[in-house]
Amino acid sequence: MGEFRLNPKYIQKFDAEDLKDHQFFPINKNQDGKLIIASVGKNKNDLEFIQSTSKLQTGLEVEVFQIEEKSFLREYKLIGNGIYHRFIIIQRGRKIKPRGEIFAVISNKGGVGKTTLSIELSYQFRRMGLKTLLVDMDLGNADISNKLKEFPPNTLYDFFAKTHSLDELTNKLELGIYFIPGESGEFKLANMTWSQKQRFFREITKISSSYDVVLLDLGAGISRDVIDFALLADESVIVTTPKDFISGYAAGKAAFTRFVDIQAKKIGDDSDEEIIFSPWYVLNQVKNYQQGVEYFKTIKKTSNNHINQQSQFKFVPEYLGSVLYDREMIDSAYNSQKILGTCYPNSELGRSILKIASGLMHVKNELKLQNKSSGLKRFARILGLAKPQEVI
Ligand SMILES: Nc1ncnc2c1ncn2[C@@H]1O[C@H](COP(=O)(O)OP(=O)(O)O)[C@@H](O)[C@H]1O
Ligand SMILES: [Mg+2]
Numbered sequence: 437m438g439e440f441r442l443n444p445k446y447i448q449k450f451d452a453e454d455l456k457d458h459q460f461f462p463i464n465k466n467q468d469g470k471l472i473i474a475s476v477g478k479n480k481n482d483l484e485f486i487q488s489t490s491k492l493q494t495g496l497e498v499e500v501f502q503i504e505e506k507s508f509l510r511e512y513k514l515i516g517n518g519i520y521h522r523f524i525i526i527q528r529g530r531k532i533k534p535r536g537e538i539f540a541v542i543s544n545k546g547g548v549g550k551t552t553l554s555i556e557l558s559y560q561f562r563r564m565g566l567k568t569l570l571v572d573m574d575l576g577n578a579d580i581s582n583k584l585k586e587f588p589p590n591t592l593y594d595f596f597a598k599t600h601s602l603d604e605l606t607n608k609l610e611l612g613i614y615f616i617p618g619e620s621g622e623f624k625l626a627n628m629t630w631s632q633k634q635r636f637f638r639e640i641t642k643i644s645s646s647y648d649v650v651l652l653d654l655g656a657g658i659s660r661d662v663i664d665f666a667l668l669a670d671e672s673v674i675v676t677t678p679k680d681f682i683s684g685y686a687a688g689k690a691a692f693t694r695f696v697d698i699q700a701k702k703i704g705d706d707s708d709e710e711i712i713f714s715p716w717y718v719l720n721q722v723k724n725y726q727q728g729v730e731y732f733k734t735i736k737k738t739s740n741n742h743i744n745q746q747s748q749f750k751f752v753p754e755y756l757g758s759v760l761y762d763r764e765m766i767d768s769a770y771n772s773q774k775i776l777g778t779c780y781p782n783s784e785l786g787r788s789i790l791k792i793a794s795g796l797m798h799v800k801n802e803l804k805l806q807n808k809s810s811g812l813k814r815f816a817r818i819l820g821l822a823k824p825q826e827v828i
Contacts, residue, residue, distance in 0.1 A: 438527075439535075440464040440472050442520035449493040458482045459508055460500075461515065462490070463523050463532075471496040474503040474511070474523065474532050501525055501532035514648075518798050519566075522670070524645060536569070536647035538640065539796065540669035542691070543676060544683035546656035549720040550675045551579045552766065552776075553759065553789070554653035559777040560793035562612045566648035569606065571640070572618030573665065574655040581617050584609070585773055593619035595639075596632055602639050611778070614647070628661065637668045649797075658690045666691055667698065672715040673756065673796070678722055678731050685735045688715055689743065692751040699749065711749050716756040718792060725788075728758025757792040760785055 446462035447455075455461050459476035466472050471490055475482060483500060490498045503511070511521065511534055521534040541557075543550045554570060561568040572580040572592070581587050588607045594600040605616045644650050652669060654662045666672045672691060676684025695713045703709065717735060719728035732755045743751045762785050769779035780786050 438466070438525045439522055440466070440525070441522045442515070444515070444518075444520055446471060446494060447515060450489065454485075454489060456512065458485050459505070460486050461508075461512065462494070462498075465496065466499060468499075469496065470499045472523075472525075472532075473498045473500045474508065475500050476505045476508050477502050478505070501530050503532050507533060519648070521648070533645050535641070535645040536567070536649050537671065537797075538644055538650045538652065538669040539671050539673055540652045540654055540666040541673045541675060542654050542658065542662060542666050542687060543656055543674060543680075544658050544687035544690075545680050548656075548675050548677050548680055548684075549759070550656065551583060551653055553675055553718065553720060553792075554651055555580060555583060555775055556777050556786075556789045557793050557796075558613045558649075558651050559611055559775060560790045561649045561651075561797075563777070563781075563790070564793060564797065566797070567614070567646070569614040569616065569643070569647045569650045571616045571650065571652045573652045575618050576621065577655065578618035578620045580615070580653060581620075583770060584611075584615075584775070586615065586617070588615075588617050591617045591619040593621075595636065596628065602636075602643050606643075611775070630664075633661070633664060633668070637665075658687045660694070663691050663694045667695055671796070673718060674715050674753075675718050675720055676731075676735075677720050678727060681719070681731045681735060684717065685738050688717070688735070688739065688751065688753055691715060692743065692749075696747075696749045708748055712752050713749070714752040714754055716796070717753050718756050719758040721761040722758045723761065725758050725760075729755065756795050757788060759788050759792070 440463045443464040446464065450462065459478065459482065460473055463472040463474055471494055473486055473490070475486060477483065477500070486500060487498055490496055514521065522537065523532050524535050525532050541550050541554045551574065558568045558570040570580065572578050575592060578591065586607070586609060590600055590605050592605065595602055595605060602616060607615050607617070609615050640650060652665065654665055674684055674687050676687070692713045699711050703711070717732055719731050722728040722731075732753075736753055739751050739753060765780055765783060765785055766776060769776045772779065776783070776786055777789065
């Protein structure tokens, strides 16, 4: 097993029509400096073509894994839309398949809008044509169910009690998103052993290959348990508000401290490789967007001043976006058994959440992989840039 995130830098080096005709695409370089390729591999001469073009265009030898044709066609469209999945290699059979990004939504305090944003973001991902799974991890206080008025009979509790698999607990909602409910009552993440947490993560990673996005709404607060879950996810999103931004900063710092503990054990003493922890920040309930930007700047400045940036471990918070305060609009949507995204899709509030959803799928890739080259745009043009809704 191994996992690679598609790096668009390699895609640009190939001709989009060649990729389409010979049904393959490059994913990333592996540790041996070879280029990992996903190929449908129906025709014998495809392999020869892949080897020779790769050598010519990238100078790299290739390692080819087989992808299902259906998956290939979908990924090809997604790549054209600037969405790059992670891919899991299954050594046996030399197969490869995409898996959805797992986002953990956290905050230091309750009441900042974490659950509301988790629901609204999931819905916006769905509108972007992405298959989305929303998991209510706020065990003890199943707030997503309360907000959506959806109370399926079985909950995450049944997963931890070993009577149900995560797949069996998944419900498709009318909103078009998939949902695993939490449990109301005494059950808490804190009651869970490390091996239970690992079992959860093994299974959520496994089922993430059936989705484009998995969103975990973690309980309020930054107990060790919440942070462990956040660090097991691919990315963390920290929700905070102007009123609570100090605790928003504290949430990032606490996650970073734990991150350093875990990483330091992993890498040993003699490595001086720079290791970055870079969570996303969303400022919710702002008066205007400028206010959100200003508060984020303060969080960034505080972390520069108060966290040792000399060490090999760096804390680099990133700004994802702000959402305006509009109590009336949110109440009116949720009181009529709807959500903001369905009630007021074109409102300023609705649009700001769409922007955040889109940022999560695009911007981070670009920050991390430093691309958005003309080559990629050309690739999208050749594809005719499928409209997001047409992806699924
Ligand atoms: N942008 C916003 N403007 C106005 N009210 C909001 C906004 N976001 C969330 N709320 C309200 O704040 C309260 C707390 O939100 P919730 O999502 O339950 O927070 P959390 O999950 O962080 O505890 C809810 O009543 C919700 O309707
Ligand atoms: Mg909540």
